[in-house]
Amino acid sequence: MSMCERKPLVALLGALALVSVLSACHSAPTRSGQPLGLGTPIDAAQLAAWDIDIDADGRGLPPGSGTVAAGQRIYETRCIACHGAGGQNGIADRLAGGQGSLATKTPVRTVGSFWPYATTLFDYVRRAMPFDSPQSLAPDEVYAVSAYVLHINGLLPADGRLDAASLPRIVMPNRDGFKVDDRPDVVGTRCMKDCAPGS
Amino acid sequence: MPPYLPPPGLDAGADLIADKNAKPPGRRRFLQGGAALAGGAAAATLAGPARAAGEALPVPAWTRSQGRPVANPYGQPSGFEGRVIRRVREGAQPPFPTAASSLTPLADIFGTITPNGLVFERHHAGIPDIDPEQHRLVIHGLVERPLSFSLNDLLRFPAVSRVHFLECAGNSGSEWRPARKLTVQSLHGLLSCCEWTGVSLGTLLQEVGVAPEAKWLLAEGADAAAMTRSVPLDKALDDALIVYAQNGEMLRPEQGYPLRLLLPGWEGNISVKWLRRLKLGTAPWQSRQETSKYTDLLPDGTSRQFSFVLDVKSVITGPSGGQTLKSRGRQQITGLAWSGHGRIRRVDVSIDGGRNWEEAVLQTPVLDRALTRFSLPWLWDGGPAVLQSRAVDSHGNVQPTRSQLIAARGTESAYHYNGIQSWQVLPSGEVHNVHV
CATH class of the missing domain: 2.60.40.650 (Immunoglobulin-like)
Known part of the structure; x- marks a missing residue:
C-alpha cells in the first residue's frame, strides 16, 4: 500500500488529516513510481454504459442478433436520408460499392471496398449513429443495420443474420489492404543554388 | 502605387543587412528580384515614402476624450480586427455543420502562439456543453486499479505546461489536387499552436498501474461521436498529456472542454477531445477513425495505417x-x-x-x-x-x-x-x- 491512501479512506480522515495526507503525497515525486492516491475506484457495473467498444476480434459484442431484412427496415427509416438508397448517392459517406477500385485513379472508399473489419461497423453504428440520435439503437437493431450494410456490399446474403459469433467471422475484401506506417517514403533534398526548380 | 523610400544607408542594389538581430550579424541579405534587379536603375524605380511628405499628424478624437471604462468582463480584439476570424474553407458548404472544420487565419496572426479564439476546429458531432462537475475520466482495461478521475482530482496532480503545435492530418489536403487560388487560411489553416497545461498521462497510468501485457490504449470522447482512437502505450508513457487548459485558461469548448488528450507531434485527430475514457488493451481496436479515415491510400491500392507523426x-x-x-x-x-x-x-x-x-x-x-x-x-x-x-x-x-x-x-x-x-x-x- 502506498503512503497515499485511496479517496474513501481520505474522506474518513477529515479535513485536518486530509491536509497531512496531501502533503505526504506531495513529497512523493511521481517519478518514484508511487501512486498519489487520487481518483475513485470504479467497477464494471458502474462503467457499463460507457464501456461499449468492440475490438477487431469482436470482444465487447453484446448478446442479440439482427437480420438483413430487419436492418433494411431500420435503414430506410433512420439512415437513408443521409446515406441514400442502397448506401449510395447520399450526402453522407457512401456505404456500398467500390470494390476493386482502390488501385485505380478513381478509388471509391466504402464499407465494402475499404473497411478491413466488420466489427468496426458495429462499433461505429452503436456509438455514433444515427447522426440525429446517437446511441439510440438497441443491440438487435445495430446487428440488423450492420447486416444490411454488409448485404448491400455483397458480404451477407439477403436472408443473413448477424450476432456476436458471426460478425467477427465476416471477411472484409480489404482485410489485408493495410500496412503499418512505413515512412519515410519521400526524402526531400536541400539544394541552395542553381537547383532544378519544382514544387 | 505608394513609392518606396529606402531607409538611410540602404541601397536597393547592394547587398543589404536586413536584420540587425540576425546571427551572425551582417550575414543576412535581402532576397532580391523576381526578374533581374540591376543596381541604380532598380533603386530608382523604388521611389517615395508611404506617407505623403509634409502632411502634419493630427491629434485624433481618441486622444481628446476618455476611452471606455474598465471591467469589460472578457477582453475582445479591437473592432477593427473583425476580419481576423476562423472560417470554413472557401467555397466549402459542409452538409453537416456539426461534422465540419474551421480554419485558423494564418496570414493574420503573429509569433507562434495561436489565440484561443482562433485555434482551428474539427468536430465530428458538434461541440458538447459538458458540465465539468459531472465529467469523469475513467482509466480501465488492463490495469491493476480501474479509476475514475474528476476534473478536481486531475487538478491535484502536478501540472505540466508545454507548447506544441496541433495539425489536422487532413491539413493542406486540397494540394493533392490541381492548384486552387485559395488563401493560406483555406489551404493550410488546420494548424494552430498553444501552450497546453494538464497532467502527464504517464503519471495517471502510474496511478492505475499498467498490466505488463498492455500495449495499446483506446481514447474515447464524450461527444455525440464518442470518437475513439487507439494509441500505442509507448507514446502514452512517453509524452502524452491529459490537457485541461490552453494558453493560460481552461480549454475552450471546441477544443475539448474540460479534458482532452494531447499527443505532441501526432496528427490532430488522435488527440481526442472531450476525453472521458482510456482503456488499456493488447492491440489496436481498428476504430472507424483509424481504418475508414486517417489512413493513406497509395497508388497500388494498399493503405498506410497508424501514420501518426506529422512530417516536417x-x-x-x-x-x-x-x-x-x-x-x-x-x-x-x-x-x-x-x-x-x-x-x-x-x-x-x-x-x-x-x-x-x-x-x-x-x-x-x-x-x-x-x-x-x-x-x-x-x-x-x-x-x-x-x-x-x-x-x-x-x-x-x-x-x-x-x-x-x-x-x-x-x-x-x-x-x-x-x-x-x-x-x-x-x-x-x-x-x-x-x-x-
Whole structure:
C-alpha cells in the first residue's frame, strides 16, 4: 500500500488529516513510481454504459442478433436520408460499392471496398449513429443495420443474420489492404543554388 | 502605387543587412528580384515614402476624450480586427455543420502562439456543453486499479505546461489536387499552436498501474461521436498529456472542454477531445477513425495505417494567397515551420520557384514540436516571382516538393500532405497558389 491512501479512506480522515495526507503525497515525486492516491475506484457495473467498444476480434459484442431484412427496415427509416438508397448517392459517406477500385485513379472508399473489419461497423453504428440520435439503437437493431450494410456490399446474403459469433467471422475484401506506417517514403533534398526548380 | 523610400544607408542594389538581430550579424541579405534587379536603375524605380511628405499628424478624437471604462468582463480584439476570424474553407458548404472544420487565419496572426479564439476546429458531432462537475475520466482495461478521475482530482496532480503545435492530418489536403487560388487560411489553416497545461498521462497510468501485457490504449470522447482512437502505450508513457487548459485558461469548448488528450507531434485527430475514457488493451481496436479515415491510400491500392507523426513542413503566410502587395521594394516574407519529429533546425526561402534559396531567420526560442516563426526581408522589383519555403528539422528531415510526394503516394492519399507551398506574385502584386 502506498503512503497515499485511496479517496474513501481520505474522506474518513477529515479535513485536518486530509491536509497531512496531501502533503505526504506531495513529497512523493511521481517519478518514484508511487501512486498519489487520487481518483475513485470504479467497477464494471458502474462503467457499463460507457464501456461499449468492440475490438477487431469482436470482444465487447453484446448478446442479440439482427437480420438483413430487419436492418433494411431500420435503414430506410433512420439512415437513408443521409446515406441514400442502397448506401449510395447520399450526402453522407457512401456505404456500398467500390470494390476493386482502390488501385485505380478513381478509388471509391466504402464499407465494402475499404473497411478491413466488420466489427468496426458495429462499433461505429452503436456509438455514433444515427447522426440525429446517437446511441439510440438497441443491440438487435445495430446487428440488423450492420447486416444490411454488409448485404448491400455483397458480404451477407439477403436472408443473413448477424450476432456476436458471426460478425467477427465476416471477411472484409480489404482485410489485408493495410500496412503499418512505413515512412519515410519521400526524402526531400536541400539544394541552395542553381537547383532544378519544382514544387 | 505608394513609392518606396529606402531607409538611410540602404541601397536597393547592394547587398543589404536586413536584420540587425540576425546571427551572425551582417550575414543576412535581402532576397532580391523576381526578374533581374540591376543596381541604380532598380533603386530608382523604388521611389517615395508611404506617407505623403509634409502632411502634419493630427491629434485624433481618441486622444481628446476618455476611452471606455474598465471591467469589460472578457477582453475582445479591437473592432477593427473583425476580419481576423476562423472560417470554413472557401467555397466549402459542409452538409453537416456539426461534422465540419474551421480554419485558423494564418496570414493574420503573429509569433507562434495561436489565440484561443482562433485555434482551428474539427468536430465530428458538434461541440458538447459538458458540465465539468459531472465529467469523469475513467482509466480501465488492463490495469491493476480501474479509476475514475474528476476534473478536481486531475487538478491535484502536478501540472505540466508545454507548447506544441496541433495539425489536422487532413491539413493542406486540397494540394493533392490541381492548384486552387485559395488563401493560406483555406489551404493550410488546420494548424494552430498553444501552450497546453494538464497532467502527464504517464503519471495517471502510474496511478492505475499498467498490466505488463498492455500495449495499446483506446481514447474515447464524450461527444455525440464518442470518437475513439487507439494509441500505442509507448507514446502514452512517453509524452502524452491529459490537457485541461490552453494558453493560460481552461480549454475552450471546441477544443475539448474540460479534458482532452494531447499527443505532441501526432496528427490532430488522435488527440481526442472531450476525453472521458482510456482503456488499456493488447492491440489496436481498428476504430472507424483509424481504418475508414486517417489512413493513406497509395497508388497500388494498399493503405498506410497508424501514420501518426506529422512530417516536417512549412508555409509562407505573408505574402500569401489572396493578398496583394501594395508597393514594390521592401517586403517581409514570414511564415511558420513545424515538425512532428522534433525542432525546426532551418528554413530556406526561394523567390524564384526553387532555383535559388536563402536561409531565413528563425524566431527564438525554437521549441520541440511547436510552430516556429521564420522571416526574411525581400526587395520586390515588381516583376513576377514564385515564393517557396522549405523546412529542415532536427532529425535532418527536409520538406519535400509536391512532385516528390505525388511520385511516391499518388493523389488519393488525402492525408499527411507536407509539400513545399508555392505562391506566385504577379506584377500587379496579386499573390496566388500555384504548382510550378
